[in-house]
Structure formats: C-alpha cells, structure tokens
Amino acid sequence: FDFLEKPLSLDRVITIAKNAVALEQLKRENRMLRNRLVNHDQIIGTSAATQKVRSLIDQSAKGDSRIMVFGENGTGKELVAQEIHRNSARAAGPFIEVNCAAIPDTLIESELFGHEKGAFTSAISRRRGKLEMANGGTLFLDEIADMSPSAQAKVLRAIQEMRFERVGGEESISVDVRIIAATNKDIHAEIAAGRFREDLYFRLAVIWIEVPPLRDRPDDIPALADYFLGKFQLDSQGARRRFDAESYRALQAHDWPGNVRELKNFTERISIMADDEVLTREVVEFFLGERSAVQVDSVLQEFGGMRLNEARDVFEQRYLEQKLKDHGFNISQTASDLGIYPSNIHAKIKKFGIKIEK
Structure with missing residues (x-):
C-alpha cells in the first residue's frame, strides 16, 4: 500500500493508516454498488x-428482528431475504449468503467465524468469516435445518451474543448483523425428531414468512412467464417471442414441482429452442411434454425437488422402517440383514425418530 522511512514519523504513520482505512472503505462501497447493479430477479x-x-x-x-423463511425448493426464499435487506435500513450494508447444506461440519466454524493464520494445516493466512463480512448488513443462512447439531450450537451462541472468536484466535469480535434463515423442511418435525435445536428455532423465528408453492398461486404464472421470457430475450439477437392466451392456460395447468425455478428454466429453454414468435398452447405442451416424456422411475419422481442429502435421508428412513417391520423390529436381525452393526441401527432410529413397535 505504502512505505515508511526510518526514523518513523508519528504523523506520517497516522496519515498512512487513515488513507489505508479510507481506501478499504471505498473498495467495500464499490463492491456493494457493483452488487446492486446486478439484474436481480x-x-x-x-x-x-x-x-x-x-x-x-x-x-x-422496518425492524431488525430475526426472520425464518419457509417454503419448498425453488419458491424463492433467497429472493425474499434479498428483498427484506434491500428495503431495510441496512440496504447500504452487505448481504452475505451461507448455504448451510453445502458446508461440511468440519468447516462450518471457519466459514462462519473465520480463522487466524496457522489455525490449521491449510490456514496460510488470516480469513474473515461470513459473520464478520456481514457486519452492518444481513447474514442469510440458507437451508439452516441441514446444519449438524454441533454447528447449530455454535451458531446459537454467536447470534445470542453477536460476539465470537476466529478459529485459532483469542480476540473477541463483536458484530452488528441481522440474521435471516431459511429452510425447505418441516421445522417442527425436525425439532420433534431431535435434528434441529428448539432453542435455536426460538431465537431465529421471531418473524415467520412462508413462501407458497407455485401450484397454490396459478394466477401468478402468466406474469412470471412474461417476466422470464423478457429477461432471457434481452441479450438475444433473435425474434421477440410471446405467449398467447391459450399457452398461459397450459402453463397454469402444469403442477410445477420445481416451483418458480422450474418455470424459469422452462422459459429459458423455450426462448432458445422454439421456432415461432408466438408461443402457442401446442408449443408449450410440446416443451412441457419433453420433460414428462423422459422415462423416470416412479420411485424417483418424488425425490425430484429434493437436495441429495435430503433425498438420501428420506430414502434411508423409509428403507430402515420397512426392514425393521420385516424382522418384527428385531434390531439384531435387521442389522444382520443390512450388513451393519446393531449400534448403527440404534443411531439411525434416534436420528430419524423411528418408533419401535413392541
């Protein structure tokens, strides 16, 4: 950044330090302004x-209360969080997203709180965590119900005190952050099964917002389809396409298991692949039929809107329940059939909240 000549001048040191702080602030503001220029949905x-x-x-x-956003995959939970941030007094601050389902349990503490140089083998330099990066703004914890119990405990402590230490550090860092969390799971079922901490839920769910699936608001589909079609054609050199009245009815009749995300992907595909300027009912049904014409095993269809770890848990629970029933809920026989230890069976019974019939 700059250099200092010896002997050091206190005034020179203070001036350089002030300039460094001002430059860093300008860089931060520049990043935030660039983010605002992005064409948000x-x-x-x-x-x-x-x-x-x-x-x-x-x-x-209007306030700073913590919020939990609920809804199926693809309904737009992140968009709701972004809108809250943009309309709040924190709009000039950062909006930082953390996908809790994508971070391994061993890295969640470093990801959220940061780490000091040398804190672990690959920590070659100091790194700020997401919580510190969100200071003065909003931290969005997406898929929070996928966090492990140990990670939930660390998050609970941090949001209670708004104070934490970096991994490998001793300095206590205070932050001013608004927390918005989201999940696609039935949070009360997760609490009952012991997979989500009730005290963390009560800390987060001061305000509760549920985003309805697209099938429950078919009146919105024409406007959404027009919005996405116009968006995808902005950079296109081809003809301007549009839906006709009958094509809207075809779109509204579809169940959209992937919700708005599926509609968005469908609209992008049809804007590229369709030959006609006017997208008729026949054209829409043809492209919708492409998806349904793919031969998908009926057992797999229900997992289509789930993340891998969620689908795996659902399948594993049902499979284990069936095996237990087949063996009269005899743990040893079930374990032998599955080729695992009885202790693993007990652990999974506790994890999934499976009731054992006597």
Whole structure:
C-alpha cells in the first residue's frame, strides 16, 4: 500500500493508516454498488398469496428482528431475504449468503467465524468469516435445518451474543448483523425428531414468512412467464417471442414441482429452442411434454425437488422402517440383514425418530 522511512514519523504513520482505512472503505462501497447493479430477479405476481408475502416483507424490513423463511425448493426464499435487506435500513450494508447444506461440519466454524493464520494445516493466512463480512448488513443462512447439531450450537451462541472468536484466535469480535434463515423442511418435525435445536428455532423465528408453492398461486404464472421470457430475450439477437392466451392456460395447468425455478428454466429453454414468435398452447405442451416424456422411475419422481442429502435421508428412513417391520423390529436381525452393526441401527432410529413397535 505504502512505505515508511526510518526514523518513523508519528504523523506520517497516522496519515498512512487513515488513507489505508479510507481506501478499504471505498473498495467495500464499490463492491456493494457493483452488487446492486446486478439484474436481480423480482417478486412477480398479484395473487393474494404473493401480496401477503410482499406485505410481510414490507413489515419485517422496518425492524431488525430475526426472520425464518419457509417454503419448498425453488419458491424463492433467497429472493425474499434479498428483498427484506434491500428495503431495510441496512440496504447500504452487505448481504452475505451461507448455504448451510453445502458446508461440511468440519468447516462450518471457519466459514462462519473465520480463522487466524496457522489455525490449521491449510490456514496460510488470516480469513474473515461470513459473520464478520456481514457486519452492518444481513447474514442469510440458507437451508439452516441441514446444519449438524454441533454447528447449530455454535451458531446459537454467536447470534445470542453477536460476539465470537476466529478459529485459532483469542480476540473477541463483536458484530452488528441481522440474521435471516431459511429452510425447505418441516421445522417442527425436525425439532420433534431431535435434528434441529428448539432453542435455536426460538431465537431465529421471531418473524415467520412462508413462501407458497407455485401450484397454490396459478394466477401468478402468466406474469412470471412474461417476466422470464423478457429477461432471457434481452441479450438475444433473435425474434421477440410471446405467449398467447391459450399457452398461459397450459402453463397454469402444469403442477410445477420445481416451483418458480422450474418455470424459469422452462422459459429459458423455450426462448432458445422454439421456432415461432408466438408461443402457442401446442408449443408449450410440446416443451412441457419433453420433460414428462423422459422415462423416470416412479420411485424417483418424488425425490425430484429434493437436495441429495435430503433425498438420501428420506430414502434411508423409509428403507430402515420397512426392514425393521420385516424382522418384527428385531434390531439384531435387521442389522444382520443390512450388513451393519446393531449400534448403527440404534443411531439411525434416534436420528430419524423411528418408533419401535413392541
């Protein structure tokens, strides 16, 4: 950044330090302004369900209370969190997202709190954590129900005190952060099964926002389809395409298990692959039929909207329940059949909250 000549001048040291702080602040503001210039998706629709979500966003944005957002995969939970941030007094601050399902349990502490140089083998330099990066802004904890119990305990302590230490460090760091969390799971079922801490839930769910699936708000589908079609054609050199009235009805009749994300992907595909400027019902049904024409085993269809770890847990629980029933809930026989130790069976019974019939 700069250099100092010996003998050191206190005034020179102070001036350089001030300049360094000012430059870092300018870099931070520049990054935030660039982020704002990104073409963010919007909450589209005029249905009663969407209007209710908008109302909750406007109300909750006024304060600093913690929020939990619930909804199926693809409904737009992250978009809700972004809208709350953009409409809040923290809009000038950072919006930092953490996908809790994507971070291994061994790395979650370093990811959230940062680490000091030499804290572990690969820590070749000091690194700020997501919580520290979100100071003055909003931290979005996506898929928080996928966190391990040990990680949940660390998060609970941090959000209670808004104070933490980097991994390998001794300095206590205080932050001013608003927490928004999201999950696609039935949180009360997760608590009952012992997979999610009830005290963490009560800390996070001061305000509760549920994002409805697309099948429950079909009136929004035409507006969403037009929005995505226009967005994908902005950079296209081809003809401007549009849906006709009958094609909207075909879109509304579809169940959209992947919700808005599936509709967005479908609209992008049809904007590229369709030959006609007017997208008729026949064209829409043809492209929708491409997906349904793919021969997918009926057993796998129900897992289509799930993440891998969620689908694995659902399958493992059902498979284990069936095996236990087959063996009259005899743990030793079930373990022998599955080729695992009885202790593993007991651990999975506890994990999934399986009731043993006597």
